[in-house]
Amino acid sequence: MRLTTKGRFAVTAMLDLALHGSQGPVALAGISERQKISLSYLEQLFGKLRRRELVESVRGPGGGYHLARDASLVSVADIVRAVEEPIDSTQCGGRENCHDNSRCMTHDLWVELNHTVYDFLEGVKLSQLVERQRSKPVNLVRGTRVRPHSMAV
Amino acid sequence: MRLTTKGRFAVTAMLDLALHGSQGPVALAGISERQKISLSYLEQLFGKLRRRELVESVRGPGGGYHLARDASLVSVADIVRAVEEPIDSTQCGGRENCHDNSRCMTHDLWVELNHTVYDFLEGVKLSQLVERQRSKPVNLVRGTRVRPHSMAV
DNA sequence: GTCATACTTGACTGAAACACTCGGGTTTGC
DNA sequence: GCAAACCCGAGTGTTTCAGTCAAGTATGAC
Numbered sequence: 001m002r003l004t005t006k007g008r009f010a011v012t013a014m015l016d017l018a019l020h021g022s023q024g025p026v027a028l029a030g031i032s033e034r035q036k037i038s039l040s041y042l043e044q045l046f047g048k049l050r051r052r053e054l055v056e057s058v059r060g061p062g063g064g065y066h067l068a069r070d071a072s073l074v075s076v077a078d079i080v081r082a083v084e085e086p087i088d089s090t091q092c093g094g095r096e097n098c099h100d101n102s103r104c105m106t107h108d109l110w111v112e113l114n115h116t117v118y119d120f121l122e123g124v125k126l127s128q129l130v131e132r133q134r135s136k137p138v139n140l141v142r143g144t145r146v147r148p149h150s151m152a153v
Numbered sequence: 154m155r156l157t158t159k160g161r162f163a164v165t166a167m168l169d170l171a172l173h174g175s176q177g178p179v180a181l182a183g184i185s186e187r188q189k190i191s192l193s194y195l196e197q198l199f200g201k202l203r204r205r206e207l208v209e210s211v212r213g214p215g216g217g218y219h220l221a222r223d224a225s226l227v228s229v230a231d232i233v234r235a236v237e238e239p240i241d242s243t244q245c246g247g248r249e250n251c252h253d254n255s256r257c258m259t260h261d262l263w264v265e266l267n268h269t270v271y272d273f274l275e276g277v278k279l280s281q282l283v284e285r286q287r288s289k290p291v292n293l294v295r296g297t298r299v300r301p302h303s304m305a306v
Numbered sequence: 307g308t309c310a311t312a313c314t315t316g317a318c319t320g321a322a323a324c325a326c327t328c329g330g331g332t333t334t335g336c
Numbered sequence: 337g338c339a340a341a342c343c344c345g346a347g348t349g350t351t352t353c354a355g356t357c358a359a360g361t362a363t364g365a366c
Contacts, residue, residue, distance in 0.1 A: 003266075004353065012259050027312065041355055047314070060363030061311040076262065085352090105286045106165050109229065113156075113273060120269045124262065133258045157324070180341065193327055200343070213334030214340040238323090 007080040009037050010045050011129075014079050017055065018071045018130050025057075025064030045083055052082035071130055077121035160233040162190050163198050164282075167232050170208065171224045171283050178210075178217030198236055205235035224283055230274035 016031045028046060032039040046065060049055045054074060055065045067074065169184045181199060185192040199218060202208045207227060208218045220227065 003263075006353080008259060008263065009354095011262070015258065025312095029312080038355060040357075043314075044355085050314095057313060058363095059311090059313050059361080060365095061309095062364065063312050063362090065313085105168065105282060106161060108285075109164070109277065109282065110156075110161065113270070116273045117266070117270060120266060129258060129262070132261075159325080178341095182341080191326065194325075196343070197326085203343095210342060211334095212332080212340095212342050213336095215335065216333085216341050218342090 002084050003080065004084065006045065007084050009035075009041070010049065010079050010083040011076055013037065013042060013045060014049070014054070014067075014074070014126060015129050015133065017065060017067060018126055019133065021066050024062070025066050027064040030064075048083045049079070052078075054078060054082055067126075071127035072125050074126040075122045076124045076126070076129075077118060079126075080121060155237050156233065157237065159198065160237050162188075162194070163202065163232050163236040164229055166190065166195060166198060167202070167207070167220075167227070167279060168282050168286065170218060170220060171279055172286065174219050178215070178219050180217040183217075201236045202232070205231070207231060207235055220279075224280035225278050227279040228275045229277045229279070229282075230271055232279075233274060 012035050013031050016035055017026050020026045020030065028039055028042045031037065032042055046055060046057075050057055050065075053068050056068045057063070057065050165188050166184050169188055170179050173179045173183070181192055181195045184190065185195055199208060199210075203210055203218075206221050209221045210216065210218050
């Protein structure tokens, strides 16, 4: 399973949605501002999330998105899978490497790794992230390791 | 930890090395032929493996590579780390998303995922792969699920 | 009914990474 | 001194990423 900023943004956005969804639909503009994610990019992501039925949309003024089901029923794996391209992580079969015995050997290894990652992400529910987030005392500064170049832009 | 074909090729090549290393150094040309990996590409990979001291080289005719230590002391994580670029998988700090509380929240999640993957790969030793490989009855055909398009090329 | 809000869609793009290749080296056994 | 092998760095086509842009459509408020 591939993991890029797309997946990370999606999880962050979904978490924002879960945190602010108590009073009706949440507009993307708000998420964009709070999480500093480009609005256009969010639109792209939420298009996929909607098609995967993780969120539902309300159009028109006052509209926005809300979770399609309870946060306890949405795993991080669900979110990542919704927005990332489904990649055959083994790639056995797509190339002319992987032969005879050797083929199956490393193949099995990558399949197992895939399961490991998948199980981990499947086990983390959106509701848990919400809990963790809410229980945090405002903003204990642990982001001290931010590098110079990242501050510049 | 990123995982591309580079990492997969490296593991396959190291396994080939472990399997054929009993009678002196193994030439890349042999690995290239057996595993169908381009020789030039192998040279690139083995340059990194050598710099990370996972293999040692013997130059001149009859030369090649051999493992720098026992296969039981080399994990898949070692190999992957040697050839893949070390990526900050959280990417918190490299972007202007991830703020205040939200920042730490997803940040922790990705750090945990990283550990999960790392622990798994660290737990698999090259010697185990060799064992698995040797215990296989020649080539029990389990590659039946190869898709049409992959046969073409 | 018009207007602003907000979702919806698809095409487009610059930059980076990937997966190699190429052309030259150097070392060393024979 | 030849050829087998390692060594190394630059170059390159393709794909993906990350994000933008421009055009929609639906709908609540007035």
